[in-house]
Amino acid sequence: MAMAKAAILAVAAVAALAVQLAAAADHPVGGDGSWDASGNGYDAWSAKQTFKQGDTLSFKFKSSHDVTEVTKAGYDACSGANPVKSYTSGSATVKLSAPGKRYFICSIPGHCAAGMKLEVTVAAAAATAPAPAKTTKPRHKRSVAPTPAPAAPAPDAAATSTDGELPNVSSPTAAPSPKSSSGAATLASKAVVGLAVAVAVAVAALAM
Numbered sequence: 123m124a125m126a127k128a129a130i131l132a133v134a135a136v137a138a139l140a141v142q143l144a145a146a147a148d149h150p151v152g153g154d155g156s157w158d159a160s161g162n163g164y165d166a167w168s169a170k171q172t173f174k175q176g177d178t179l180s181f182k183f184k185s186s187h188d189v190t191e192v193t194k195a196g197y198d199a200c201s202g203a204n205p206v207k208s209y210t211s212g213s214a215t216v217k218l219s220a221p222g223k224r225y226f227i228c229s230i231p232g233h234c235a236a237g238m239k240l241e242v243t244v245a246a247a248a249a250t251a252p253a254p255a256k257t258t259k260p261r262h263k264r265s266v267a268p269t270p271a272p273a274a275p276a277p278d279a280a281a282t283s284t285d286g287e288l289p290n291v292s293s294p295t296a297a298p299s300p301k302s303s304s305g306a307a308t309l310a311s312k313a314v315v316g317l318a319v320a321v322a323v324a325v326a327a328l329a330m
């Protein structure tokens with residue numbers, strides 16, 4: 123997994139660098155590309171330019187000149203005895219593929235001393251840092267709480283006594299007597315009234 127992420131980051135960095143290199147600029151030497159001994163002051167021109175890794179230098183010159191890339195020592199001595207590379211076809215496009223110093227002269231005797239020399243400083247291309255790869259956090263399975271067992275019913279306080287005594291047993295309630303109908307109640311009241319009248323008459327007769 124770690125190796126795969128490292129490979130992805132490396133590919134992204136290379137791709138970003140490739141995009142920047144694709145947008146590289148071309149710099150005609152001296153401003154118009156002419157490479158001659160007219161005293162253009164190439165180093166003065168170079169000091170005002172910004173050369174980035176991936177840019178190019180363009181030279182246009184006559185057959186009586188050449189473009190020779192040399193070391194710092196060859197540049198200082200105006201010597202093309204140990205050239206890095208030479209161009210003699212009348213035009214040259216030099217790729218500035220790496221950051222650092224580059225040195226160019228015309229190796230024809232006297233021409234370098236006459237001003238046909240150029241020093242450029244190439245800046246490293248600023249690679250865009252790739253965005254960090256997103257990591258997906260593993261989803262934790264939701265734990266399911268166990269279903270609690272049903273609680274045992276509490277013992278009936280009336281059935282169980284804490285002090286060992288027998289529980290009190292309530293006496294049964296007598297069932298209510300059935301109610302008589304309204305007609306029976308009326309007949310009973312009339313009978314009572316009649317009996318009271320008869321008793322009263324009998325008492326009155328005895329008193330006489």
